[in-house]
Amino acid sequence: MRINCAIVYLCGAAHMKRLIGRYTGSRPGALVIVIAALHGNEPAGVLAVKEVFRLLALEPQVNPDFVFSGRLVGLIGNTQAYQIGQRFIEQDLNRMWTPLHLRCMQQTPLAERQAEWRELGELLAAVQEEVLQYKPKALVVLDLHTTSANGGVFCIPTDDKASLRLAKELHAPVVLGMLDGLQGTLLHHVAGNRFEIGGYPYYSVGVAFEAGQHEDPESVSRAIAAVIHTLRAVGCVRAEDVDSRHEWLLRAFSATLPKVTRLRHVHHIRPGDAFGMRPGYVNFQPVRRGEHLADDASGPIFAPEDGYILMPLYQPIGSDGFFIVQELKN
Numbered sequence: 001m002r003i004n005c006a007i008v009y010l011c012g013a014a015h016m017k018r019l020i021g022r023y024t025g026s027r028p029g030a031l032v033i034v035i036a037a038l039h040g041n042e043p044a045g046v047l048a049v050k051e052v053f054r055l056l057a058l059e060p061q062v063n064p065d066f067v068f069s070g071r072l073v074g075l076i077g078n079t080q081a082y083q084i085g086q087r088f089i090e091q092d093l094n095r096m097w098t099p100l101h102l103r104c105m106q107q108t109p110l111a112e113r114q115a116e117w118r119e120l121g122e123l124l125a126a127v128q129e130e131v132l133q134y135k136p137k138a139l140v141v142l143d144l145h146t147t148s149a150n151g152g153v154f155c156i157p158t159d160d161k162a163s164l165r166l167a168k169e170l171h172a173p174v175v176l177g178m179l180d181g182l183q184g185t186l187l188h189h190v191a192g193n194r195f196e197i198g199g200y201p202y203y204s205v206g207v208a209f210e211a212g213q214h215e216d217p218e219s220v221s222r223a224i225a226a227v228i229h230t231l232r233a234v235g236c237v238r239a240e241d242v243d244s245r246h247e248w249l250l251r252a253f254s255a256t257l258p259k260v261t262r263l264r265h266v267h268h269i270r271p272g273d274a275f276g277m278r279p280g281y282v283n284f285q286p287v288r289r290g291e292h293l294a295d296d297a298s299g300p301i302f303a304p305e306d307g308y309i310l311m312p313l314y315q316p317i318g319s320d321g322f323f324i325v326q327e328l329k330n
């Protein structure tokens with residue numbers, strides 16, 4: 001069946017600078033919102049989402065039977081930090097999705113909101129506007145990131161069963177329990193169904209996807225694959241319309257990595273810690289209990305248990321030094 005799809009670029013002021021694109025299928029379905037560059041120094045997600053919109057525009061020409069059900073929207077997370085290629089301006093936008101921060105933001109007059117306070121308000125409004133416009137049965141949020149260390153390709157589900165199902169469809173290692181070790185991430189907001197429409201909470205399913213190292217061109221390809229796998233998993237596109245190279249890209253990369261792991265430890269950094277990771281660690285590198293991993297103002301920091309290291313911090317700003325996960329077998 002032929003389809004009648006269109007890419008529409010919104011013209012609303014605050015929405016406009018945030019919107020990467022929007023694609024609506026001829027059939028109803030899920031609303032998938034992909035957030036890219038919630039951290040401003042992670043442009044791979046933005047490039048990936050642009051490429052997916054380009055592919056979607058071309059698809060009906062090369063595949064006349066292509067059908068899209070639902071709507072895909074791409075949004076830039078932190079527009080001000082993205083402009084200058086910095087993780088954030090004043091504070092980490094991916095740690096501000098707490099009820100307290102949201103209340104603070106809402107109590108601050110629009111004109112007085114600066115830096116991430118403005119971003120928080122505008123991004124929240126952008127997602128709610130998209131839901132109001134499309135009124136989907138399901139809201140799916142894919143949050144794209146990259147890391148400062150090499151080898152970090154994995155996805156983070158929430159505790160929701162639908163989120164775990166979606167994460168497993170992305171064909172990358174799944175890390176459970178990450179939300180227990182962090183506070184105020186966008187994924188916490190999604191997991192708590194806290195997008196309110198007309199005063200009521202809206203059911204939402206979310207997964208965060210780490211596509212690899214910030215500057216690695218392959219991170220863009222892996223983020224493209226993650227978006228396409230998400231569209232397939234939630235029924236926006238049919239399996240037969242998905243190019244198998246996207247499938248193999250992530251499967252091949254993940255072949256030697258543990259499939260499902262659980263967070264065991266987070267090393268949080270406090271102001272004045274002067275944290276420094278020892279050189280050479282990559283994501284999913286096995287570490288032994290007692291291994292000297294990093295140093296700070298109080299001295300050496302040792303691994304508290306065996307496991308795999310995740311997101312060792314090799315950039316000047318960040319509030320978490322490293323994570324340790326352990327494989328779950330069965």
Ligand SMILES: [Zn+2]
Nearest residue numbers: 039042145146
């Ligand atoms: Zn990030």
